[in-house]
Amino acid sequence: MTTAAKRQLKLGAILEGVGADHTSWRDPALAGDASIDIGWYIDNARLAEAAKFDLVFIVDSPFITPDTAPHFLNRLEPLTLLSALAVSTSKIGLVGTLTTSYWEPYNVARQFGSLDHISKGRAGWNVVTTGLEGASRNYGRNAHFDHAVRYERAGEFVDVVQGLWDSYEDDAFPRDKAAGVFLDKDKQHALNHKGPHFQVAGPLALSRSNQGQPVIFQAGVSGAGRDLGARIAEGVFAGVDGFEDAQEYYADLKARAAAQGRDPDHISVLPGLSPVIADTDEEARALAEAQRGSVSIDKLLTQLGRAFGYHDFKQYPLDGPFPDVSGLSLNAYKGHAERIVRISREQNLTLRQAAERFGTWRSDFVGSPQTIANEIQRWFEGRAADGFILRVTRPRDFALFREEVVPLLQARGLFRTEYEHDTLRGHLGLPVPENRWTRSPGQLAAE
Amino acid sequence: MTTAAKRQLKLGAILEGVGADHTSWRDPALAGDASIDIGWYIDNARLAEAAKFDLVFIVDSPFITPDTAPHFLNRLEPLTLLSALAVSTSKIGLVGTLTTSYWEPYNVARQFGSLDHISKGRAGWNVVTTGLEGASRNYGRNAHFDHAVRYERAGEFVDVVQGLWDSYEDDAFPRDKAAGVFLDKDKQHALNHKGPHFQVAGPLALSRSNQGQPVIFQAGVSGAGRDLGARIAEGVFAGVDGFEDAQEYYADLKARAAAQGRDPDHISVLPGLSPVIADTDEEARALAEAQRGSVSIDKLLTQLGRAFGYHDFKQYPLDGPFPDVSGLSLNAYKGHAERIVRISREQNLTLRQAAERFGTWRSDFVGSPQTIANEIQRWFEGRAADGFILRVTRPRDFALFREEVVPLLQARGLFRTEYEHDTLRGHLGLPVPENRWTRSPGQLAAE
Known part of the structure; x- marks a missing residue:
C-alpha cells in the first residue's frame, strides 16, 4: 500500500479546440478554427508542458450529424495530431482516443507503437468502443455492435495489440555491421493470435520504445466497462457525477483491479475537470450561471x-x-x-x-483559485480521484488554471514543480512492462 | 499540349532508413536505427526541402518475415511519421503509402485529410493493394484478395475517400459568434455511398485543406494496375526496367489517362532512382560492381x-x-x-x-554527377519520366545527389531553384479540385 505522502496528483489537458459544448466557440479570444489548426494544439500542448502536466488527451468519435457540437464537427484526427505534437514537445504524455469497434488491431498497434517511438516513450491509447449507433454506417455495417459484444471485442483487441507490441525482444537487433547481422531472428516473435473476434499472426514490424509499451487508458462507466478498465487500464478518464459518486467509482474500480491481481496504484482514476474560475467565489458562481444560461x-x-x-x-x-x-x-x-x-x-x-x-458539463469546481485548489485537494485526499483531466478550450480559463491554481497545488506539495521523468509511464508511476517473451515462468505466475 | 520549355522536372525522396536492400545498413555513416528514429527522417526531409525536392515518399508493407530487408523489419508507420515531418518542414510534399486491402475508407479519409491540414496542403496518398499473401493473416483473413478483386476494391475505396473529403463546402463554416452560427448545415453533405465493396454514409468530420484534397499516387504495373492509375493517379511511382521500358510505360499510361478524358499532364510518371555516383564514370562503375558483389x-x-x-x-x-x-x-x-x-x-x-x-535495385544511373544529370535529362526529354523518386539511405549518396547533381539540373533550367508554391498540388502543377457539391452541371459534363 502506498502512503499518502508518496501519492502524486496527476493532471491532464483535453485539447478540445472550439469545445465539445455549444458555447465555448463564441469566446472572442478563441479562434473559430482552433479544432483544425495544428498551431492551436502545439501552443496549448506547450503551455501544458510548461505547467508540468502529465499528459494531453485527445477525445474522439467516428460519427457526426449536423447538430454535433462544434469541436466534433470539424477536427484533426488523434494519431496524426499527436505525432505532430510529439516533435513539438519533449516531456508531456500524449494520449489519443481510438475505437476498437472499427479498426484493425494490426494497424492500431503500428500507429500507437510508432507514436511511442516518435515521442520517445510518451504515447497512450484511450480505448473506447464507440457509443453512437450511427458510426456503424460509416463502416459498412447496418447495426452497431451490441454493448456486451463491444466490450468483449475491446478486451480481445487490446490483448492482440499488446501482444504485437512485444514482437521483438529488446536486444533483437545486434546491427553488427562487420558480421553482417542486423536481426537476431530468434528474438522476433509471431503472435499467432486466434480468438473469437480476431485472428492476427504478426509479427509487428516495430520494436518497443523506451517505455516498453504505450499506456492504456479507458473510460468505462457501465459494469462491463468497469471490468474491462480494471483489467487493462493504467489510466481511467472517469465520467463521474459529484464527489460521492467519484468516491464510489474510485473504490469500486480499484477493488476490481485488485481482485484481478493488479496493483491498484497502477490504475490512475482521472475525472474530467471543467472549472469556472474567477477572482472570488461569488464572481465565479455568477459566471457559471451566465454560461449555463447561454445554451x-x-x-x-x-x-x-x-x-x-x-x-x-x-x-x-x-x-x-x-x-x-x-x-x-x-x-x-x-x-x-x-x-x-x-x-x-x-x-x-x-x-x-x-x-x-x-445536457452540459456539470462542474463541481466553481470559485476562486483557492477554492478550486481546495476542492481538487479534497477529491485527491478523499480518494475520489488520483488527478484530473482539464478541458482546454477558452484561453482565459486555461491561463487562470495554469497561473493561479497550479502554483497553489505545487505550494501544497501535491503537484510536481519539475518533471522527474521523460516518459508517460514515468509521470504516472507505472513500471515498464517486461516483454512477454523474456519473462521468467516465476514472473508470469506472479502476475 | 504543354511545351517542353514549360515542363518541370519533379524530384521526390524515398526516405528509407536503413534501406530496402540488404547492404545499405552496413554503411558506417548510417545509424543502425535510422528506420525508427524520427530525427533521421526530419534531418533528411529538411535536406530534401533545402534542395527544393517536390516531395518525400514513404513506402510501406503490412507483412514481414524474419528474412525481410532491414528497413521493413522495424520502422515507423507512414501516417504518424509524416505528421511529425509536417510540422518540421514547410514546403515539401509528404506522400505516404497505405493499402486499400486492409483499412477502412472512413479512417483513411480522416487520417490523410488531417495530415493535409497539419501540413497546410502538402499531403499525398500512395494507393497500394498489397502484394504479399501473408498480409491477410495479420487481418483475420485466410487468403489474400485476388489480384482483380484488389484493384476493384482499390478503385471504389479511393472514390469513397475522395467523396468523404468533400463532406464540407469551402464556405460551410460561417463561425458567426454574434449570431451564434458555427455551421451552415446546408453545406455539410453525407456521401451515402453504397457500392459492391464498401457502404459508407459520412459525412466526414473534416473540412478541405488549402489544396482541396490530398494528391493521389499509385504504382501499378499490371494492366489492372495501369488502368487504375490512369483513372485515379496524379503521380505514379513507376517500377520500370530501363529507358525503353520506361518510355513504353510513360506513353501507355498517358494514353490510358487521355482515353479516360483526363489531361495527361495531370499525371506525373516518376520512376525510382538509385544512382551510384562517384567523381568519374569509371569509379562509379567499380563502386556499383562492389555493391552488387556484397549481396x-x-x-x-x-x-x-x-x-x-x-x-x-x-x-x-x-x-x-x-x-x-x-x-x-x-x-x-x-x-x-x-x-x-x-x-x-x-x-x-x-x-x-x-x-x-x-533481386536488387537495377540502376541505369551509374557515373559522374555530369553523367547522372545527362541521363536524367535524357529520360525527362525522351518522355520516359516526368521526374524521379530518389532512394535515400546512405548519407554520402544523398549528399552527392543534392550537392553535385541537383545544381547541374538547375543550371540547365530543368529543376527549380526556389519553391514557387506552398502545396504539393502547386509543386506538381495540379489544379485544386473543385468540391463535387459546388461544381456546375457543365463542369461535371466536361470531366
Missing part, C-alpha cells in the same frame, strides 16, 4: 439525447417528469444513460431539470 | 521470390534456365512477376542471372 434548451435536449444514441427528447413535455425510456436499448453510452435515468428518478427531476443537469 | 546469392534469391509472394527459388539449379513458374498464381506483385518471367525468357537468363538482375 438553449434545444441544444441541452440534443446533448442529453446523445447518451441514449441521439434519442429525441424534444417529443416530451419539458416540465413533466423525466420520461419513461425503459423501452430504449441503451446500446449507446449505457453507463451514462443508466446514471441519468437513476438520478432523475431518485431526485424527481423534470425533463428540463435533467437537461440542465446532464 | 549473397541467397539474399538475391529471397528478394527475387518476393515478387512471386516469397516463392522459394532456392529449390532450383542456380545455373540452369530461369525455372518454369507458370503454375504459380502470380497473385502477389503480378506486373513485376510477369515482367521478370518475360525478360528472363527473352534474354535466356539463368536463375543466377535473373537473381542478380531483379
